[in-house]
Amino acid sequence: MTYAHNAGLKALISVAEYDGAGFPSATGPTNRAVFINSLTNFMATQGYDGIDIDWEPLRTAEASQYTNFIEELRVALDAFNPPRLLTAATARQPEWFAVIQEDLDQINLMTYGLSGFSTVRGPGIGRLKLPGIFRPA
Numbered sequence: 079m080t081y082a083h084n085a086g087l088k089a090l091i092s093v094a095e096y097d098g099a100g101f102p103s104a105t106g107p108t109n110r111a112v113f114i115n116s117l118t119n120f121m122a123t124q125g126y127d128g129i130d131i132d133w134e135p136l137r138t139a140e141a142s143q144y145t146n147f148i149e150e151l152r153v154a155l156d157a158f159n160p161p162r163l164l165t166a167a168t169a170r171q172p173e174w175f176a177v178i179q180e181d182l183d184q185i186n187l188m189t190y191g192l193s194g195f196s197t198v199r200g201p202g203i204g205r206l207k208l209p210g211i212f213r214p215a
Contacts, residue, residue: 079125090163091121094132101133102140105147114147118154121162128155128163128183136171145178152181 082089095101104113121129129151136144148166155162165184168175175185 083125088127088163089125090128090130090165091117091124091126092130092132093117094130094134094167096134102143105143110147110150114151114154117151118158118162122158126162128165130165130167130186132167134167134169136168136174141171141174145174148178148181 079089103109117129120126131148131151133140133144148164152164155164163183164181165186166175166178166182167186167188169188175182179185
């Protein structure tokens with residue numbers, strides 16, 4: 079953390095899960111307050127400047143649970159002085175993020191899954207296979 083802060087950079091803890099049951103369980107009505115408290119306590123004691131949420135995949139059935147979690151986490155992060163950052167990653171669900179966009183300091187769009195599968199790689203990226211979209215040479 080010291081290196082980042084000395085360089086004038088912010089450091090966030092990224093809380094991520096892919097294709098599991100952890101987020102739905104942790105953010106349900108029974109556990110959400112404890113989970114948010116655990117996240118914010120860890121963030122504060124370790125000197126992070128905020129929290130990044132990477133909940134994959136976001137299922138339609140989890141829409142209200144996700145938005146409730148983000149809204150309540152925003153309130154908890156705003157209680158710090160200064161308020162801490164809250165970011166999230168998404169590849170889909172623009173209508174969900176329209177609802178919570180004011181609660182987030184930044185929305186990171188994950189575009190790596192939009193191109194489909196390819197074994198051919200360009201310099202640092204996969205080849206795009208969507209019609210009408212830029213295709214690296």
